[in-house]
Amino acid sequence: xxxxxAAIGDSVAWGDVLAIAIIIVAALVxxxxxxxxxxxxxxxxxxxxIDEDESLMTGADLQRRMQTLQTLASRLATVVIALIAxxxxxxxxxxxxxxxxxxxxxxxxxxxxxxxxxxxDWLSGxxxxxxxxxxxxxxxxxxxxxxxxxxxxxxxxxxxxxxxxVHNVPNGQIVVASNMTRGWARVNLDVSVxxxxxxxxxxxxxxxxxxxxxxxxxxxxxxxxxxLDMLERGYIGHVGPDGRDVGERVxxxxxxxxxxxxxNLAEQEGIDVARxxxxxxxxxxxxxxxxxxxxxxxxxxxxPDYTHMGLAAAGRGDRLxxxxxxxxxxxxxxxxxxxxxxxxxxxxxxxxxGSTAQAPQKFAFAPPGTATDELxxxxxxxxxVVVEPGQYRLEFFLPTxxxxxxxxxxxxxxxxxxxxx
Numbered sequence: 001x002x003x004x005x006a007a008i009g010d011s012v013a014w015g016d017v018l019a020i021a022i023i024i025v026a027a028l029v030x031x032x033x034x035x036x037x038x039x040x041x042x043x044x045x046x047x048x049x050i051d052e053d054e055s056l057m058t059g060a061d062l063q064r065r066m067q068t069l070q071t072l073a074s075r076l077a078t079v080v081i082a083l084i085a086x087x088x089x090x091x092x093x094x095x096x097x098x099x100x101x102x103x104x105x106x107x108x109x110x111x112x113x114x115x116x117x118x119x120x121d122w123l124s125g126x127x128x129x130x131x132x133x134x135x136x137x138x139x140x141x142x143x144x145x146x147x148x149x150x151x152x153x154x155x156x157x158x159x160x161x162x163x164x165x166v167h168n169v170p171n172g173q174i175v176v177a178s179n180m181t182r183g184w185a186r187v188n189l190d191v192s193v194x195x196x197x198x199x200x201x202x203x204x205x206x207x208x209x210x211x212x213x214x215x216x217x218x219x220x221x222x223x224x225x226x227x228l229d230m231l232e233r234g235y236i237g238h239v240g241p242d243g244r245d246v247g248e249r250v251x252x253x254x255x256x257x258x259x260x261x262x263x264n265l266a267e268q269e270g271i272d273v274a275r276x277x278x279x280x281x282x283x284x285x286x287x288x289x290x291x292x293x294x295x296x297x298x299x300x301x302x303x304p305d306y307t308h309m310g311l312a313a314a315g316r317g318d319r320l321x322x323x324x325x326x327x328x329x330x331x332x333x334x335x336x337x338x339x340x341x342x343x344x345x346x347x348x349x350x351x352x353x354g355s356t357a358q359a360p361q362k363f364a365f366a367p368p369g370t371a372t373d374e375l376x377x378x379x380x381x382x383x384x385v386v387v388e389p390g391q392y393r394l395e396f397f398l399p400t401x402x403x404x405x406x407x408x409x410x411x412x413x414x415x416x417x418x419x420x421x
Contacts, residue, residue: 016092023092027085034077035070042069067136072129072154118155120172125154133177141178143169163269164318190292191302205304216327218254219261219310222246223323225253226263227314230321236267246325251393251413255336256352258360258396258409259329262306264297266290268320287322300326330398330409331360337394337412342419347383347394360396362406365416367392372408389416 127133134140138149140159145167147159157174159167193202226249230236239245246263266287291297300306306326313322335348351359364375365387377397378386394411 020089020092023085023088027081030081031078034081035074038073038077039070042073069129072125072152075153117170117172121155121170124171124174125152125156128152128157128171128174128177129154134179134182138182139180141180142174142176145169146180206302216308216310216329218257219250219308219325219327220312221310222249222253222261223263223310223312223325224314225249226325227312227321227323230265230323231314231316231319236265236321238263238265247410248413250325250327251410252339255339255412256333257327257329258331258333258351258411259327260410261328262300262303262326264291264300264324264326266322266324268322269318291324303328330407331396333411337414339413340415340417341385342417343385343387343389344419345385347385349380349383358399360398360409362397363411364395364397365392366395385416387416389418391415 134149136149136152140149145159147161149157150160151158156171157169191206229240233241246261250257250261305328308327308329310325313320332352334350334352337347362377363380364377366375375395393413396409396411397406398409400407
């Protein structure tokens, strides 16, 4: 069809120009009103369903779903209104829009046959929204890909995994959608045992360890300090550049702790630290799976003597460090030991009631590198600092049930100074 643009230009009167301007303004106003109406409608719909199947959704979940629904509905309304306005403007230019509409119909049929995959993607996207399978910000597993939903449209879902890789997944390829951030989640650990193991006894031991393993604020502070130190100095290891290990960190930072400590380390690169909160569940599962695959780490996690734990992470840019500190706590002092004391001062060596089955009976000031059999033991009642100025580790001796035999547990580190004056 040939269009005589000159004839069309001559036929357009100022009244038509005004009408076209009114159509454009009306279309813009209509788009604005449609978006406002869609926003109110979505809020009303969400409010009505909170007491139904949405009872497990948090405020953040509801906000993400509202944002997804509003974005999709607003885009659809904008396209429809713009198309109607375009057809009305063409009619003002004396263009016969009847054949154009018929052509669009034929074109739609052709596209329907030739782009069935695209249509399937759109239909799947519509059902994902209507059934609230996931929203922007959720952590999901779809089409064999795990990650955070960073973008969503009726055609495709955009995921970013823990390594920072962005995946574009057509909605039509999603057969099963697994949402890891809906309501609640758990981490399942596979524990390998020998074939002749008593399963009931093994289950009881694992349950007991799980009940005994508890977060300790003091050990969490130690884990945080180690994670930050590794991040600041650019290393990853159990011993820092200054030769300080986890035992010394506990002795400095946890002034009430008596016992031993170990740690597990993990490094993750390529993760956007700003989005860490959205990936906590999958990241924890990935770390625990890695630790359980390591014989040494698995031994730490299942070690029955490790009854207290601290877990901390530090991140900068796309580098994340996670430290898990295990404490074999023998006792807990009622008051923290000062980091620096004068010779002749008295130490608060009272043990917190209930923190241990067998309270320490003796203690010693241990200079660096001194063997246990070389230490001079003192009764807890003799809590006076009698050693010369220097750096010491307090060592505590706990009864073992055999007369004359004790187990030795590390206590806080301290610096002894000369008396003032």
